[in-house]
Amino acid sequence: MTPRKLIFVITIALASCARKWEPFSTRPEQDRSIIFPLSTGSGFVDIKAQEKTYELDGEVLRALMIVANDLFPPDTSKLDLSCTARQQAHTFRFTRREDIIFVYVDEDLAYCGRTTHAMDSGAKYAISKDGRILRRVIDGIDEDDHIWSLKTPDGGTVIVATESGATPALEDLDKPDSGVLKIITEPVNMPGVMIIEPIEGFEPIEEGPGNVPGSSMFPYPFDPKTKWQWRDGKLVAVPQEPPPAPSPDLGGSTPDAGWDAGSPGDGGMESLSAPPSPPDAGAAAP
Amino acid sequence: MKNFGPFDSYTDALLAACPLLLSKPHATVGHLRDSNPELAHRTATEYCAWLYYTPEHKYEMSMLSDRPKPDDLVTGKKSCLLPTFVDDSRYAPGELKYIFALHNHPFGTPLSSIDYHFIEEMANHHDWEVETTKGRIRLSIIAFFSHSKSPGAPTCDGFYQYIPATREVMMWVQTQGRWKKTKHESLRWLDDRTYRFERIQ
Numbered sequence: 209m210t211p212r213k214l215i216f217v218i219t220i221a222l223a224s225c226a227r228k229w230e231p232f233s234t235r236p237e238q239d240r241s242i243i244f245p246l247s248t249g250s251g252f253v254d255i256k257a258q259e260k261t262y263e264l265d266g267e268v269l270r271a272l273m274i275v276a277n278d279l280f281p282p283d284t285s286k287l288d289l290s291c292t293a294r295q296q297a298h299t300f301r302f303t304r305r306e307d308i309i310f311v312y313v314d315e316d317l318a319y320c321g322r323t324t325h326a327m328d329s330g331a332k333y334a335i336s337k338d339g340r341i342l343r344r345v346i347d348g349i350d351e352d353d354h355i356w357s358l359k360t361p362d363g364g365t366v367i368v369a370t371e372s373g374a375t376p377a378l379e380d381l382d383k384p385d386s387g388v389l390k391i392i393t394e395p396v397n398m399p400g401v402m403i404i405e406p407i408e409g410f411e412p413i414e415e416g417p418g419n420v421p422g423s424s425m426f427p428y429p430f431d432p433k434t435k436w437q438w439r440d441g442k443l444v445a446v447p448q449e450p451p452p453a454p455s456p457d458l459g460g461s462t463p464d465a466g467w468d469a470g471s472p473g474d475g476g477m478e479s480l481s482a483p484p485s486p487p488d489a490g491a492a493a494p
Numbered sequence: 495m496k497n498f499g500p501f502d503s504y505t506d507a508l509l510a511a512c513p514l515l516l517s518k519p520h521a522t523v524g525h526l527r528d529s530n531p532e533l534a535h536r537t538a539t540e541y542c543a544w545l546y547y548t549p550e551h552k553y554e555m556s557m558l559s560d561r562p563k564p565d566d567l568v569t570g571k572k573s574c575l576l577p578t579f580v581d582d583s584r585y586a587p588g589e590l591k592y593i594f595a596l597h598n599h600p601f602g603t604p605l606s607s608i609d610y611h612f613i614e615e616m617a618n619h620h621d622w623e624v625e626t627t628k629g630r631i632r633l634s635i636i637a638f639f640s641h642s643k644s645p646g647a648p649t650c651d652g653f654y655q656y657i658p659a660t661r662e663v664m665m666w667v668q669t670q671g672r673w674k675k676t677k678h679e680s681l682r683w684l685d686d687r688t689y690r691f692e693r694i695q
């Protein structure tokens with residue numbers, strides 16, 4: 209097993225460098241053709257620094273340092289910062305796909321004794337192996353890609369990533385101007401990934417009785433087996449066929465491989481000593 | 495919050511809160527996006543507040559939170575830390591019902607994945623659905639945005655909303671005083687190490 213195929217979660221205090229620091233001191237290229245991986249590849253590893261020994265290659269370390277220094281001041285000892293604003297109060301998750309190192313920064317709630325997140329507290333970066341920021345998505349500032357689950361005429365689903373928030377049309381997928389950045393074929397199991405299912409037949413509706421800003425239309429409690437469609441301006445429930453049995457071949461050919469991938473652990477949390485299943489890292493970036 | 499409401503309808507309260515949040519300093523920076531993107535990034539600020547329902551059957555808003563001063567100057571993040579509970583000295587804890595977790599997105603981006611997490615975490619502390627004299631209201635997170643070119647008096651141009659109880663994701667936009675729902679979608683989490691939506695009681 210090669211360590212670079214694995215995903216690590218680590219919280220590290222990185223070495224500081226002496227210079228005047230400003231947030232976003234590096235100007236990223238913001239290459240929208242780079243899609244953040246939706247798959248953990250061959251596994252998810254949570255590094256607990258105790259007891260085991262790990263070796264990190266220099267390119268990954270540099271990528272982590274670039275991210276940490278872009279987002280946080282390297283030396284906070286003289287600043288009166290709240291706990292949540294500190295570098296060491298965050299987790300740094302990374303996965304490497306060929307020449308790109310993807311880094312995800314999240315709050316480490318336990319570090320500051322908290323139980324709930326701050327809104328828009330996440331960030332993610334794509335760093336080239338030669339140390340350039342290729343893409344940066346800071347919550348509240350940069351628009352992320354949109355991940356959709358679309359129904360195909362044969363009753364299947366296809367998962368696509370788009371640049372804009374406009375719902376992609378299935379019949380346009382093959383066209384160059386469809387807005388679709390990528391058709392996702394790898395199992396989707398990266399922690400925190402969310403998929404939007406457009407509600408079929410929806411047309412913008414003016415406010416009116418039963419449809420006022422802030423109101424909800426679905427019944428509660430939520431029933432995952434119920435799907436919704438708009439018919440004649442009304443939301444109606446349509447019965448769902450049971451999902452097809454999972455294909456043994458999770459790689460490549462099945463567009464919705466990994467859909468409903470079971471419990472969160474299935475993604476999954478693997479220990480370093482347990483050999484992962486055959487790698488299916490599939491380069492996320494073209 | 496003083497000088498806000500109280501309101502008899504949640505929609506009125508929501509639509510009053512929108513321009514109020516957006517008119518705070520650097521709450522909307524879209525006007526700088528092209529002319530000075532670095533300044534826009536550096537100054538953009540998020541504000542957040544709870545809209546809640548009181549035992550007097552009124553809708554009120556908590557004080558606005560933003561990041562403590564040294565923090566927002568030194569980190570590159572633009573987060574907003576909304577306390578789980580509102581401190582309203584007129585009422586005992588537990589008497590207030592939490593409805594909307596409000597905040598602004600300075601660049602008008604959609605809700606972030608942490609926004610979705612946040613409101614689901616809040617759903618561990620607050621009711622999914624609140625019974626009011628005029629029907630039920632569901633706990634949700636809302637992000638206001640403005641396309642305004644004049645930062646002095648930004649217009650409330652719309653908001654994104656997510657309701658964890660029903661997984662509805664919506665977008666509302668306003669043109670010339672008329673509101674229109676322009677998106678209505680359903681969200682599902684595929685995987686998360688620590689949280690799974692189906693865990694909801």
Ligand SMILES: [Zn+2]
Nearest residue numbers: 327328606609
């Ligand atoms: Zn937000």
